[in-house]
Amino acid sequence: MLLSPADNVFVLREAVGEGETLVIDDRAVTLPHRLDRGHKIARRAIAPGEKILKYGAPIGSATAPIAVGEHVHIHNIKSDYTATHVIERKQEEPAQ
Template identity: 55%
Template sequence: MNDRRLVLVNENDNVLVCCGQVGAGETVVLEGESLIMGVDIHVGHKVARRAIGKGEKIFRYGAPIGSATVDIAFGEHVHMHNIKSDYIPSHTREKKMEVGQ
C-alpha cells in the first residue's frame, strides 16, 4: 500500500510518480512501510519503490526509462542525480547530463 499521492503506474515499475506534493520530513507509507521523506517531492517527480542497484534499469509505464548511475535507496527521489538515459543525454539550463550505454 502507498500514500495516495505516490502512484504506481504499472505493476512492473520500480518507481512511483508523485501526484500531490510531499514535503521533506513528512512521514509517508510506501509499499506498506512508514518512511520519513528526506526532500520535497513535487508533482510529476519519482521516488524509488524499492532499493535499486547501480546499473539497474528504471521502469515506469512498465518500460525502461534509463539506468541508475548510483545505488538508490528505497523511497529516494529518482531524478537526474541518480539515473541517466540509455539513449541521448538530457539537459537543464545549467548543464548537460551524461548519456548511458
C-alpha cells in the same frame, strides 16, 4: 501512483513536503526534502546499473544505489536514450 505493476518507481500525484512520511510496502519512509508532483521515488531498492521502469518501460539506468522512497532523478539515473553531452551542448549553444 503506480503506473504499471512492473515499475520500480512511484510517481507523486501531489507535492510532498520535507519531513513528510510515506508508507511504502509497510515501511515508513521520511522524505528529507520537498518533492513536487510528477517526481519519482523508488518503489524498492534499486542497484547501480539497474533499469528504471516507468509505464512498464525502461527510462534510464541507476548510476548509484537508490533506497526505497528515495527521489529518482537526474542525480542518480542516466538516460539510456539521450546522451548527457548532447543536452549540455544544446544548453551551451548560443540562441540564433
